[in-house]
Amino acid sequence: MNVGKLFRMIRHPRVLTRKLLHRLPKYYRNILLCFPNEKRIKGQINELLAKKPKNPIIIFPSPSCPWGYLFQRPQQLARAFAKLGYAVIYLVDTSFVGSPDWEVRGLFKIEENLYLYNDGLDGELLKKSLEGEKILIWQYWPHQRNVIKENLHHVNSIRIYDCIDHINTFDSYDKIQIDFENSLRESDYILATANGIANDLRQLGFNPLLIPNGVNINDFEQYQRIKWDDLDDLRLNSKVIVGYYGAIASWFDFSAIRYAAEMKPDWTFLIVGEVYSDVQKDVHALRRSYPNVIFKSRVSYDFxxxxxxYFDIAVLPFLINEITLNTSPVKIFEYLAGGKPVVSSNLPEVNGLSSVFISNNKIEFYEKLLEAETKKDDEQFILKLTKEAEENTWENRLNKVLTRVEELL
Incomplete structure (x- = not known):
């Protein structure tokens, strides 16, 4: 743990306490955190099974992408499964100290058919409770393999390995390559989010199904508005707002934003998201030099x-590297669903979208912004954007997978 992170935790005693509790041995941690006993948890699962859910039951294993952190592909797919009528059990743990993950003890209903789950034992009680039930285990990280093997896999289970990112994107550990390749071999079906990943898998001798990211259209058509004073003021005082949300990391093209901000000082460039430590200097430099470039902390998916x-134009200014060449950016489909003209770097998984303005360098990025600005109020163009989003929903993605899964049921 770096010194800066330690001091931030010390300034927030509750966070520090939760982190320390999570590091205790499971037995003592579960007592202190008041986990229900085995009988109570099995009773919760039996209540779920009594509702006669569709087969199979869908399980997203731990360690997981925290439900309350960045709302990404795993959470979106879990929601999409639930909307299709499947019971979904999404494992969480107390390593994430935020809500709702930290509060989950046993089975916790979060939406219709969708449950968060933490038994304090990495899902060990699920295997006992679901014996005889048909389940689909949706793995998306190499390091979930041990939990699946020890605590979840049984004779009636179907396993999918969803290659959501290039393996070099993950935090490495000694056995990551072994876990990755064994997970592929042990799965019934393998998915890839991007063509680059699919090609790499084919070279390893596998035949993946290409399932890019998608969007839930309803989230962008019907949502609860809140009073957002600083953005209301920004909207009133900005001729054009060029916006981005998501991770601000080493793949972010600061030079493209810098050039556009210099060319258009009367436009506002609003960048919202978590700033990774390796690019903090770039962020500070932009802030100092260009008052029309504004950074704000990340917001939850609900907002x-x-x-x-608030955006007039949405952007995806990414550098071209191994990570971005193998990325299916979920925010592209969200931008389209929101009816916003999109300017993106020339990423393989984006340049096939007919309504997106594609740029190859910072000068083209600026020129495409000028083109996009002429379309921001064009009703026919906005209709084209939303139509392309409708062709790329999470439900459409899942239906392709379920066609394969039904062959094994």
Whole structure:
């Protein structure tokens, strides 16, 4: 742990306490955190099974992408499964000290058919409780393999390995390559989010199904508005708002934003998201030199549709590297669903979208912004954007997978 992170935790005693509790041995941690006993948890699962859910039951294993952190592909797919009528059990743990993950003890209903789950034992009680039930285990990280093997896999289970990112994107550990390749071999079906990932898998001898990211259209058509004073003021005082939300990391093209901000000092460039430590100097430099470039902290997914409504143009300024060449950016489809003209770097998984303005360098990025600005109030163009979003929903993605899964049921 770096010194800066330690001092931030010390300034927030509750966070520090939760982190320390999570590091205790499971037995003592579960007592202190008041986990229900085995009988109570099995009773919760039996209540779920009594509702006669569709087969199979969908399980997203731990360690997981925290439900309350960045709302990404795993959470979106879990929601999409639930909307299709499947019971979904999404494992969380107390390593994430925020809500709702930290509060989950046993089975916790978050939406219709969708449950968060933490038994304090990495899902060990699920295997006992679901014996005889048909389940689909949706793995998306190499390091979930041990939990699946020890605590979840049984004779009636179907396993999918969803290659959501290039393996070099993950935090490395000694056995990551072994876990990755064994997970591929042990799965019934393998998915890839991007063509680059699919090609790499084919070279390893596998035949993946290409399932890019998608969007939930309803989230961007119907959402609760809140009073957002600073953005209301920004909207009133900005001729054009060029917006981005998401991770601000080493793949972010600061030079493209810098050039456009210099060329258009009367436009506002609003960048919202978590700033990774390796680019903090770049962020500070932009802030100092260009007052029309504004950075704001990340917001939860619930507020993304309203945030997007403030944009005139949405952007994806990414450098071209191994990570971005193998990325299916979920925000592209969200931008389209929000009816915003989009300017993006020339990424393989984006340049096939007919309504997106594609740039190859910082000068083209600026020129495409000028083109996009002429379309921001064009009703026919906005209709084209939303139509392309409708062709790329999470439900459409899942239906392709379920066609394969039904062959094994």
């Amino acid at each position: 993304i549709p309203q945030l997007l409504s």
